[in-house]
Amino acid sequence: MSAVVAVIDDLREESDELDSLVGVLDAEAWRGPTPAARWTVAHQIAHLSWTDEVALLAATEPDRFGDEVAKALAAPETFVDEAADALVAAHAPDALLARWREGRQRLDTVLRDAPAGARIPWYGPPMSIASMATARLMETWAHGQDIADALGVTRTPTARLRHVARIGVRARNYAYAVRGITAPEEEFRVELHTPDGEMIAYGPQDAAQRITGPLLDFCLLVTQRAHRSDLAVTAEGRAADQWLGIAQAFAGPPGPGRPPRAEPDGHR
Numbered sequence: 162m163s164a165v166v167a168v169i170d171d172l173r174e175e176s177d178e179l180d181s182l183v184g185v186l187d188a189e190a191w192r193g194p195t196p197a198a199r200w201t202v203a204h205q206i207a208h209l210s211w212t213d214e215v216a217l218l219a220a221t222e223p224d225r226f227g228d229e230v231a232k233a234l235a236a237p238e239t240f241v242d243e244a245a246d247a248l249v250a251a252h253a254p255d256a257l258l259a260r261w262r263e264g265r266q267r268l269d270t271v272l273r274d275a276p277a278g279a280r281i282p283w284y285g286p287p288m289s290i291a292s293m294a295t296a297r298l299m300e301t302w303a304h305g306q307d308i309a310d311a312l313g314v315t316r317t318p319t320a321r322l323r324h325v326a327r328i329g330v331r332a333r334n335y336a337y338a339v340r341g342i343t344a345p346e347e348e349f350r351v352e353l354h355t356p357d358g359e360m361i362a363y364g365p366q367d368a369a370q371r372i373t374g375p376l377l378d379f380c381l382l383v384t385q386r387a388h389r390s391d392l393a394v395t396a397e398g399r400a401a402d403q404w405l406g407i408a409q410a411f412a413g414p415p416g417p418g419r420p421p422r423a424e425p426d427g428h429r
């Protein structure tokens with residue numbers, strides 16, 4: 162099995178797992194709030210559906226995709242929310258679920274059928290097929306985490322988190338760039354531990370700047386689904402510590418992140 166097929170398979174499994182979570186919800190639950198400001202469960206699925214459709218457009222009609230890029234440039238702070246709002250307003254939960262299912266299946270087919278070496282235009286540099294599938298998996302997992310948190314569901318970490326961690330590490334310099342900060346020239350060492358005790362490592366072993374922690378916690382950090390103070394991710398070195406404060410695996414402007422979790426007595 163090629164690496165490209167493997168990540169597309171993992172994207173499908175991640176989507177199916179989220180589908181099993183939302184597919185049984187009633188209409189009231191779809192209207193329930195999630196940790197993302199103003200976004201309901203329906204907004205989370207609407208966003209995933211919209212992004213899949215835009216990715217499909219980029220892969221099959223790149224000229225038309227240019228119009229979507231123009232919309233984003235015209236309203237960089239609001240175009241994502243506007244797209245989600247429009248789909249939620251236009252679709253009842255069952256129709257929205259059906260649209261997400263159809264769109265992700267069509268994207269799955271196009272990614273599998275793409276010729277070797279193909280690149281897809283995106284909101285930034287063009288992406289390889291594997292990179293696009295990885296980005297879609299990262300978003301599916303992250304927005305799925307919002308939904309799980311809203312429903313009070315604890316998800317079991319899977320090996321698919323390796324893809325989320327990898328894109329988080331590769332996006333290090335992007336996190337600096339979107340904040341107008343010059344990224345460090347030196348490489349960082351990132352050592353992450355899976356639930357079964359395996360270590361996943363990135364960067365030179367002798368690097369002075371080091372990040373260590375559980376794989377799940379690092380993924381929650383770089384997708385900004387939990388506050389750093391609530392995670393067991395540690396930094397050694399000033400530059401590494403700075404990065405943990407701004408890390409993001411997703412494209413677009415810096416997100417607001419999540420506030421620290423409140424303790425049972427109301428203190429943080």
